[in-house]
Amino acid sequence: MKKYVCIHGHFYQPPRENPWLEELEREPSASPHHDWNARIADECYAPNAAARILDGGLRVEQLFDNYARMSFNFGPTLLSWMERHAPDTLSAIVEADAASRLRLGQGNAIAQVYNHMIMPLANERDKRTQVRWGLADFRLRFGRPARGMWLAETAVDAATMKMLAEEGVEFTILSPFQARRFRVDGGAWADCGDGSIPTGRAYRYTTESGKVVKVFFYDGGIARGIAFERLLSDASHLTSALHAAWAARRAPPDEPWLVHTATDGESYGHHFRFGDMALASAFARLEADPDVEVMNYATFLDRHGPRGDVELHPVSAWSCAHGVGRWERDCGCRMGGDPSHNQRWRTALRTALNLLRDQLAPFFETSMLAFVDDPWALRDAYVDVVLDRTRMASFVARHARRALSPDEQVRFFQLLELQRCALLMFTSCGWFFDDIAGPESGILMKYAARAVDLAARAGFVDGARALERDFMTELAAGESNTRRPDGGRFDGRELYRTVARPAQVDAGRVAVSLALQCANSQPAPTHIAAWRVVLHEELAVDDAPVPCVSGRVHLVDDRTGEAEATAFVVVGFGGIDWRGVLLPERELPRLRARLEDGPEASALARVLDKEIGGGARGFTLREAPADLRDEIAWRSLTRRLDLTDAVIAELLLSERALLRGVVGMGTTLSPSLRALIGHALGRRARDVVHELLRGAGSGAPYMRRLRTLLDDAAELGVTLELTGVARDVEADAARALRALLRVEAGQPLEPAVAAVARLLDVLGLVAHDRPLSTVLPLVARLVVRARVDEHVKLATSSLLPALDRACRTAFVRP
Known part of the structure; x- marks a missing residue:
């Protein structure tokens, strides 16, 4: 009998982009790379598309595509980043899925809930959107419907399984410790709450409505060996573990048996250097064995189907022994560190975000009813635009009940972007680690702040201020383990004020970015992050004693269509001392004339100061987005x-x-x-x-x-x-x-x-x-x-x- 083998990699990074820019800013801890996505792509995602297999003389004998052999899922937000920054790797991943379809009849790739939200803690609307957006992203990337779906942290409850079934998801993958009891071929039920469920077959989970989702429970021992022990130190260790699992199977001798496991995909090259090479060598050895067939879950289902039934624990996840406590309370699950620290802040963060979501929902629903009959169905469909911003006009034409004015179209998309941020602010990583002062919790607060801003821009000005106050009041109950210089502890409200709010970038700061690029003789861009530069005019001030540039710019937000026009003047007083003002376009000729009359640098400085005193928006290099600020400062130094x-x-x-x-x-x-x-x-x-x-x-x-x-x-x-x-x-x-x-x-x-x-x-x-x-x-x-x-x-x-x-x-x- 064939030994069937499947290794699944869950590849995922949280969305770390600045929500106002839709771009990652430099992360010094990822040095020498720009950010952690870039570093992990270099160490893991790209190498697995061409992993090196060496001969005895350490010669590269073969370049091996691990994605063409392993089962895998990629987080949709990570794939969106790849589309912009690692397109070759994304192409290789998609091509590997196509190659596996030719080899096995079914593709290796499965979908993932959109932004890694903990499904049992989400309300029904968010559950549905997570599944629908994840399936839509998969369909666009891989050109086919997804049969399986990965759940964030494998977190699951009855309502989540019901949602998967209703949306047509055929199977998912869980930890063996998530099964409560099972039976085979209609026989007697056997308890397995201790993780003892036999993992080599597929099981049927029947929802309360009678629909079925098939479940694979991965081999926990092999997963632990890959993720935390030394199975990737040599390919022979991994293949030996797989063969040992086959030998230890608990099944009738004629039952087809799948030895399979699942871990974070980053194990293969990022967590463990050369892990991609160990995996490739293991696959090569397995494929050379005539008794072994490497396959994926969908192919196994097509050939052999489920033979068992299973019931699950009411609420469970693969990384928490207390249901889903890790994402809502101080349950005891943590990364380690100081034993005196606590995670009571998790409750405050969850409560604050739930409150913000629930207060934003009526405003969204009431406002959007002016344009469509079903605002929440519209949100589900909005993924088409999230994945391709060129579809905005056709999306409005297809869904709005009437033609919308330009201002109404802007508000229409502001409301939808508000909801996108309200989903992203529940990404699981914000609770996973040990302190609310960590960058992962800060990202959630930034998305929350962006949602509040969009509500205000969409007309909910006073209401947005009030709900932000309520949100911050709840956050204040989340005390950090990190102490301030005065010995006190930070709390969530302080972190929101000092981490989330300063990250805000409006059209003015984008214009500052353009002005400083012009002043530093850089080519004028057509895009600055999520903003399109649709008109740009630049003029140097003749005979100025120091660099002095003025110009006009029209900016359009790609996400909402919101447009803004402004003029700028920027003066370089030496080194990193760049100063300037933003002002209405009509005021630019007057200001240029004044600058041309001031032959001395000190006179130019006085002109700028007077404009700022009169209400113009002043700026220095500090107001530039962080990456541009660092680039200009470094150039000045070098x-x-x-x-x-x-x-x-x-x-x-x-x-x-x-x-x-x-x-x-x-x-x-x-x-x-x-x-x-x-x-x-x-x-x-x-x-x-x-x-x-x-x-x-x-x-x-x-x-x-x-x-x-x-x-x-x-x-x-x-x-x-x-x-x-x-x-x-x-x-x-x-x-x-x-x-x-x-x-x-x-x-x-x-x-x-x-x-x-x-x-x-x-x-x-x-x-x-x-x-x-x-x-x-x-x-x-x-x-x-x-x-x-x-x-x-x-x-x-x-x-x-x-x-x-x-x-x-x-x-x-x-």
Whole structure:
């Protein structure tokens, strides 16, 4: 009998975007990456599309697509981030599902409730929207209906199972500890509340309405070994655990049996470095065994169906031993840390958010009844616009009972965005960790603040202020374990004021962003975060003693259609001292004339101060969105350091022979001198690489110069910081590989191949231990194409030496 095996990965990150910008701001803790999504994508999501399998000589023997073998779900909000920031990885995930359909008849991917809301704690309306939005997102991404659905934290109750059944979800995956009792083939019921349910078959769960949802209970021992122990330290450990589970099965010898488990997908590369490679090697070994078939849940159901029935505990989840207490009270479940800390704040946060949701609902419903007959059905349908903002006009035409004026359309979408934020503010991670002062709880407060703002903008001005006061009163009962400098403890109300509210970005701050980009000679963007720049005019003030730029801008919020026009003046007084004003467009000619009359910097400053005193909105660099502020500040600093770096580099290079002699005699350079040398040589190396990326000449002299700098660093025993530039080279190499893959049959490949080879040569010098997670999935696609196209194989054979150097291993020919 075949040994059936299925490994499920739950891939998910909470929505961390600033709700006003719809973009992630820099997260220093994710360094050297911009944010945690980018870091985890680099360590896990991308590598699993082309995991390296090594031979005995540590040569890359195969690039293995784990997604094509494993069952998986991705959080819809994470996929939306990927669509913007990691499109190659998203394409690889979708293509892997299509490949699994060809191999097995059914796809590996299953859906997930939309934003990881704890379903038993949600009201019925939110439950339904979570399921419908999750299914709609899946249908758009994968081009087919979802058969299964992952529940956030596997949290479930009878009402949640009923909702799944009503919305056509065929199966879900739960922890064995969530089953209360089971029976097989209509036999006697057996208790299994201790997690002892046999996990190798599918079970029927019958809802109160008589509908059925099939349930798979994953192998808890294997899951624990992957997530918390050492099963991913070697592929043999994982395969041995799977075979042992088969040998220990509790079933009749002729019953088809599925050995399966489920964990966070981030185990495979993020939680455990090289976990993607261990998983790939395990899959390769399993597929080489004629007695084993790797499959997914839908295929197992099609072949064998459920043989058992199951009843569940009334309320349960995989990460809480107290039902769903972890997301509403101080139940004792926690990450660890100081034993004197408590999580009583969870109740205050849950109570405050429930209150805000329930106070916003009547305003939404009453306001939207002016446009549609069923506001809540409209919210369910709104996912079509959330997934594709170009559908806004057609959405209004399809759902509104009459034609709407431009102002009514703006209000229409403000109300719907209000509800989207009211869903996102219940994302589970806000309660999971140990303190309300953590960033996860702060994100929920930001979405709450954005919902309040939208209510006010949609006409609920006084009501929004009142409900925000009520919300903050409830939050005040949530005391943090973190102490203030005066020894007291923060509470939720203080955190809302200091974390959520300062994150607010209105059209004015977006205009500030544009003004500062213009003043710093950056190209004018067509978009700034979620705002479209539809008109931009920029003029420098002639003969000004310091940089002085004025302009006009028209901005449109992509989410609501709300438009705003303003004018700006910004003056640079040196370094990071940028000051400016926003004012009505009609006032700009008057202000420009005054600025042109003031020849001295001090006069310009007085003009700006007078405008601000007269009611104009003043700004400095501090008012810019954080990423732009940091970029401008860093540029100002590096401009001043450039001269110093150049002098140091020239001095060190001119004394290269002396330094080599000192090191050659066995003299140890002091740490400060090594750091100085590393900084100077690293800066010079980065400059050379950027010249190569700009396509300077043939590139040969720059490559020689780069090799010389790297050789000098190695001989002197210093480390060069090249992480950032290696990312830049990898991004360019990925773009070149995409261009190569787009070359149509019959067209010359040589120019595209040459571009890829040049960039791979550079990458081989600077990449060091980078996983090349952006490049390798594209290489895997190129290998597949070369196997079926002799012309591609011949044309790309010249890439192999460069690829071997970039990967630090010898890549086996396709």
